[in-house]
Amino acid sequence: MILSAQSIRVRGIFSPFNDRTVAYGMTFGLGPAGYDVRIAETLTLASGQAALASTIEHFDMPDDLLGHVADKSTWARRFLAVQNTIIEPGWKGFLTLELSNHGGEAIEIIAGMPIAQIILHQLDQPTERPYAGKYQDQRRGAVPAILENAQVDLEDLLAAGGVR
Numbered sequence: 001m002i003l004s005a006q007s008i009r010v011r012g013i014f015s016p017f018n019d020r021t022v023a024y025g026m027t028f029g030l031g032p033a034g035y036d037v038r039i040a041e042t043l044t045l046a047s048g049q050a051a052l053a054s055t056i057e058h059f060d061m062p063d064d065l066l067g068h069v070a071d072k073s074t075w076a077r078r079f080l081a082v083q084n085t086i087i088e089p090g091w092k093g094f095l096t097l098e099l100s101n102h103g104g105e106a107i108e109i110i111a112g113m114p115i116a117q118i119i120l121h122q123l124d125q126p127t128e129r130p131y132a133g134k135y136q137d138q139r140r141g142a143v144p145a146i147l148e149n150a151q152v153d154l155e156d157l158l159a160a161g162g163v164r
Contacts (some may be wrong), residue, residue: 003065003120005030011065013120015058026074028114036072037095039115040140044108045080045101052142056112063089063126068119069097075115079103082116089123090130093138114162 003011009028014037018029028036028161056138061067067087068109075082097116109115134146 001122002033004121005032008035008120011120013060013062013065015055015060016108024113025108026072026107026114030106031109031117032092034070034117034119036114036117039097039109039113040094040111041142042109043099044106047104049085050098050100052144053097053109053115054141054143055115058094059087059092061087061091061125063129063130064123065089066123067122068121069095070119072117076130078107080107080109087118088131088133089127090132092136094140096109096135096138096143127132137161 009017014035020027020031021029023038026036028038031093035057037057040056043051043053059067066089069082069085069087071080071082071084079102081100081102083100085098087095099109099115134148135143
């Protein structure tokens with residue numbers, strides 16, 4: 001089930017929280033069935049270029065919700081894509097967005113502009129395994145990929161019953 005505006009409003013997920021507002025000719029904040037976030041930094045993306053950026057909003061995802069990052073239609077019509085990633089239940093921090101310019105012209109994105117829509121899905125019950133990974137409590141600012149350091153021994157996996 002996708003959360004409605006009235007359900008999103010009472011959950012305390014986004015800080016700062018805004019009701020529907022207009023900036024730079026685009027809406028942000030609470031929508032009918034989602035929440036539109038803003039970009040924290042100014043970027044210019046040349047044609048074919050990609051970049052990482054952070055949201056202004058801090059997230060505090062409850063253990064019974066999953067977030068889906070989606071494009072805003074105004075940016076999609078200018079060929080700017082926001083990679084459609086997942087925000088796990090229990091995750092906290094400033095979201096890093098992956099942006100790609102698929103158009104033929106450079107695109108300037110000014111800090112504070114609405115950039116992506118977050119759709120919130122209700123789990124059938126709170127997860128018993130909320131997010132506790134390497135991106136937990138992510139700071140504001142674009143955070144690059146963090147690769148795991150540990151190597152798993154196949155024999156250890158077999159002994160633990162992890163591979164069949």
